[in-house]
Amino acid sequence: MARTALPMGDAAAVDDAAVLLAGRRILDVGKRRLVLRGFSGPVYDLGEAVLLPGLVNAHSHLELAGLRGLCPPPAGFAAWAAWLVATGRRPPTDALLDRAVAAMAASGTGAVIDVGSQAGPAVAGALHRAGLAGLVCHEAFGWRRRPKAMVPAALDAAVATAAAGSADPPGGNGPVRAAASGHALYSTSPETLHLAREACRLRRAPFCLHLAEHAEEDALLRTGGGALAALLAGSVLPRGYTPPGCSPVAAAAREGLLGPDVLAVHAVWLDAADRRLLAASGTSVCLCPRSNARIGVGTADAAALWAAGVPLCLGTDSLASNDDLDLWNEARALLAAWADLPGRALLAALTTTPARLLGRPGELGCLAPGALGGIALIPEDLRPRLAGGR
Numbered sequence: 141m142a143r144t145a146l147p148m149g150d151a152a153a154v155d156d157a158a159v160l161l162a163g164r165r166i167l168d169v170g171k172r173r174l175v176l177r178g179f180s181g182p183v184y185d186l187g188e189a190v191l192l193p194g195l196v197n198a199h200s201h202l203e204l205a206g207l208r209g210l211c212p213p214p215a216g217f218a219a220w221a222a223w224l225v226a227t228g229r230r231p232p233t234d235a236l237l238d239r240a241v242a243a244m245a246a247s248g249t250g251a252v253i254d255v256g257s258q259a260g261p262a263v264a265g266a267l268h269r270a271g272l273a274g275l276v277c278h279e280a281f282g283w284r285r286r287p288k289a290m291v292p293a294a295l296d297a298a299v300a301t302a303a304a305g306s307a308d309p310p311g312g313n314g315p316v317r318a319a320a321s322g323h324a325l326y327s328t329s330p331e332t333l334h335l336a337r338e339a340c341r342l343r344r345a346p347f348c349l350h351l352a353e354h355a356e357e358d359a360l361l362r363t364g365g366g367a368l369a370a371l372l373a374g375s376v377l378p379r380g381y382t383p384p385g386c387s388p389v390a391a392a393a394r395e396g397l398l399g400p401d402v403l404a405v406h407a408v409w410l411d412a413a414d415r416r417l418l419a420a421s422g423t424s425v426c427l428c429p430r431s432n433a434r435i436g437v438g439t440a441d442a443a444a445l446w447a448a449g450v451p452l453c454l455g456t457d458s459l460a461s462n463d464d465l466d467l468w469n470e471a472r473a474l475l476a477a478w479a480d481l482p483g484r485a486l487l488a489a490l491t492t493t494p495a496r497l498l499g500r501p502g503e504l505g506c507l508a509p510g511a512l513g514g515i516a517l518i519p520e521d522l523r524p525r526l527a528g529g530r
Contacts, residue, residue: 142187142189144157144191145157145159145192146507148487148491148507149492149506158175160175160179164194164271164272164512164513165511165512167509189518190526191516191518192487193507193515193516194504195248195516196490196491197456197465198494198497199253199255199348199403199426199428199453199455199457200255200458201255201256201458202240202259205239205240206233207227207460208463211223211462216367216435218370220435220436221371224460229257229258231259232259234262240465241270241272244465247465247467248517250273251273251274251315251494251504252272252273252275253274253275254274254275257281260278260298261295262298264299264302264318267315267316268302268315273513275319276299276317276318276319277318277320278290278321279323280320280323280336281328283329290320290339302316319345320340321336321340321349322348322350324349324353325361325391326357326361326368327372337397341401344499346497346498349404351404352408352409352414353407354368354406354409354437355438356368357409361384361386362387364382389407389410389414389418390414398421399422404423404424404425404426406427407440407445409437410441410444415444424493424497425450425453426454427442427452427454427470427474429477430463430473431456431458431461434461435461442481443480452489452493453494471526474486475525491505
């Protein structure tokens with residue numbers, strides 16, 4: 141029971157509310173006197189709490205969970221990437237993944253879009269053990285050769301195992317699903333990015349792409365130079381690489397890599413023309429403000445993106461570039477930077493927009509019978525902004 145529940149979408153707020161749960165699956169939601177009529181199980185009175193659907197973390201890299209607390213001081217993306225390569229990306233243990241996922245769940249997250257290259261099967265298993273839903277993406281990386289399979293058999297097998305043990309509604313394929321993703325325009329060949337996007341379309345999954353994250357990316361795509369170009373020369377970038385000579389968003393548009401099925405992650409280095417391209421294409425943007433600050437790449441203009449009509453999501457990125465995986469802390473960082481961002485924009489970014497991208501608007505991002513994301517409680521300090529919809 142709680143003072144108020146915000147079902148999201150077009151549904152009105154419910155005062156003196158109750159939500160009936162079986163694990164994370166919602167059986168009923170509504171006025172307390174109606175939901176609890178004839179109910180004989182345990183009842184928890186949450187007092188003045190305001191309930192939301194379980195939050196959707198739209199961008200994480202759980203395979204980097206073992207690097208928590210090791211991130212160097214902010215010095216830009218190229219320096220951070222060089223540190224990550226030097227440190228190594230050893231697959232995390234199941235115990236480490238379980239702790240990271242449990243912390244996400246404890247802070248109100250009910251679903252995740254996770255991106256990785258090595259630990260996908262282990263991440264799928266950790267999400268399943270914690271009862272979280274979501275998408276585990278295998279990231280396409282490199283220019284040198286065409287991949288044989290965009291989604292490795294081991295990841296598909298792990299997700300199938302999780303689905304077999306779930307109570308997913310008829311027609312679904314489990315709370316945890318698998319897909320492909322692209323890394324970035326400078327690190328993955330156009331051919332491979334198109335293959336990854338097509339693989340996502342076949343699975344009815346969003347295509348995730350790091351885009352316009354940092355100044356080094358902008359410089360590389362505009363001129364072919366800069367610190368990132370120097371770092372990747374001879375290892376990632378192909379010999380004789382010719383830059384597109386424009387902004388990252390404009391380059392993605394030229395390649396046909398924007399659209400309603402695309403989740404552009406970060407979108408820090410944009411101008412007004414870039415924002416118009418994103419809005420016109422229907423591309424969603426996932427903001428990761430604390431990761432951007434921790435690496436030192438700048439601050440995405442969330443208010444301008446919202447004003448331009450770009451659908452927003454929110455993610456934590458990884459523990460290699462963040463202190464925790466708590467989406468409420470991302471919300472606080474976003475509101476601290478953009479005090480004029482409406483509360484309704486942030487609520488949608490945490491719930492309905494990523495649920496729509498995942499193709500699961502009736503299962504995630506809502507408080508409704510049959511939904512499987514559980515509930516989240518708006519922290520007291522955020523209630524005035526979020527519960528009031530300002």
